Amino acid sequence: MADAKVIPIGDGGRRSRDEHEGPDEVDSVGGVGGEPTLAALARDAAPTPSAAHGGLDQALARTFAFLRRRLTGDYEVDDFGFDEDLTDEVLLRLLRPVFERYFRVEVRGVENIPAEGGALIVANHSGTLPWDGLMLQVAVRDRHPAERHLRLLGADLVFQLPVINELARKAGHTLACAEDAQELLERGELVGVMPEGFKGLGKPFADRYKLQRFGRGGFVATALRARVPIVPCSIVGAEEIYPMLGNSRVLARLLGLPYFPVTPTFPWLGPLGAVPLPTKWTIQFGEPLETRDQPPEAAEDPMLMFQLTDQVRETIQHTLYKLLVGRRSVFF
Template identity: 80%
Template sequence: MADAKVIPFDDDRSRGSAVQRPSRRRSAGSRRGGGVGEGRAGHEVGEVQALPSRARAQDDGSVPREKQRQQPDHLEQQERLEQPHQAAQQQPSAEDGLDRRIAGGLAFLRRRLTGDYEVDDFGYDAELTDNVLMSLLRPVYEKYFRVEVKGIENIPAEGGALIVANHSGTLPLDGLMMQVAVHDHHPAGRHLRLLAADLVFVLPVVNELARKLGHTLACAEDAERLLRQGELVGVMPEGFKGIGKPFSERYKLQRFGRGGFVSTALRRGAPIIPCSIVGAEEIYPMLGNAKTVARLLGFPYFPLTPTFPWLGPLGAVPLPTKWTIQFGEPIPTGGYPPEAAEDPMLMFNLTDQVREQIQHTLYKLLVQRRSVFF
């Protein structure tokens, strides 16, 4: 072993065999990698080369090959130990989320103060609706009325469509809850543009809030324009007859007018989606109607409930009933010719079909309901 360490190595070095060293090192490396086809001579040559290279490495003060071979494993272990710590640092903390919300709120206030926001021709303010108004309605929707939504997949992801729903509850909270249901549960996060009565737009404060939420007058012109723009439009054809009916007639649909909503849908070829709402009838059980007071105030009715007006402002708090909103299968209108919108018989048949489907679903949901409040 001593002879091999002196004679072959010196002979090779003296003959300028440094050019051949890389090939020898590759053979030694392949030997360490576990090559099966190497002979004994290959092992001896590898050992002869390893001894002087170890001596040079130690003389130069560098790391020996044994430690160099162990170093990658040590680095891998260290990287594995550092990965959870780095991942924890990359995850956003609660303070970062709070900072982002504060920054977003300040930016929102700046845009409101400077007027740097958009409002459409109807007065709809999408930013205010998403950031403020929906945030105010959502706790009532989720915690107070605990609304359960069914059939949301029947609402198309894009394009114009007309949602027709029953109307009840003395105060029109059912329209607002339906608006939150579409906004929060639809996969596309669509906005529902409700058609409201004239009274909504003459009341102070209520007028501005209704416009900001995207409501507009219940007229054929506005409805057709929204559908042409690809909006989702909501209408409650019962009007004040439905919302102001006595408690003894709850969940009995009133007349659907003259079918103007059907004519609008036919002109635009928009599908009609029936919607049934259970739970709104009991929030203000209307036991009577003070017609004289209603005429003096200019209201279509003045409700008398078990709590209002006897308890004053406290009587205006709705009862915490459990709601269910179900969207039915769409009724297509795209297959009719343009002149179909002027056919009174067709409009009557489609109106009756929508009404019957809503009424049937209401009865079905009432049979399934076990409690008004739970």
């Protein structure tokens, strides 16, 4: 990413039928003779005042503890700028409702991600704006039993934008260069890469779920040098959040962007056009491709790199097709 956590709800305070004094007595779920009513079920499902109060107390205590750490400087930031405390307490908390309720992401195969040590997660990229990278980060953190952090490799543009640059660094992202990626992998971190880059993110809606070129295999060479497994990842649902019907190249050049999307809602609805459609997502992690059995000089063999790159790409593409065939609807 034992994927989901089960929260016991309890029996709602229901009494045994043996405790009734008569057959027509109204039982604890509000029905006659044991038949529940809607109001009673809602009452039983709702948290008690004491439980709600306890949850509020815990939330306030956690918030005050976070603010205290920020004011006293009692938190750590690594040399890449990753602020784990801010990521867990603020950034991921803001993304979690989008992950769970808006896109309703289903995560499969999370057990294929190692519980410890370095690994390179390679995923497809799509959706006009990089929501898929953010949802992938939440999926690994929340669904993996070890609750690991994913360090995403981003394009130069991400780190040239004000505010976005700072947030990306705080969330653990770093520049997509071989040196940074290898250092993180050798430290035992999970590193995420989307080799399609802007070619995948800004492709037309007509080309949805057709993987673009994976570059020259630099991610494979990095994994080989660090001797870490490569985990292919397929993401379905992101392609439809902003159906890109056109690309204004003139505006893209003026704004210094790789593309300027034209969708059914953007730019026609202004800022509202930037709200993604609530599609149903699936993220599936495939079986890892081990690199430890490769010789040390394997990273310098271009033929081997191309072969492994194609193998990862074909695995992701084949899984995308399988997920699409099994999908009932774009939105359900």
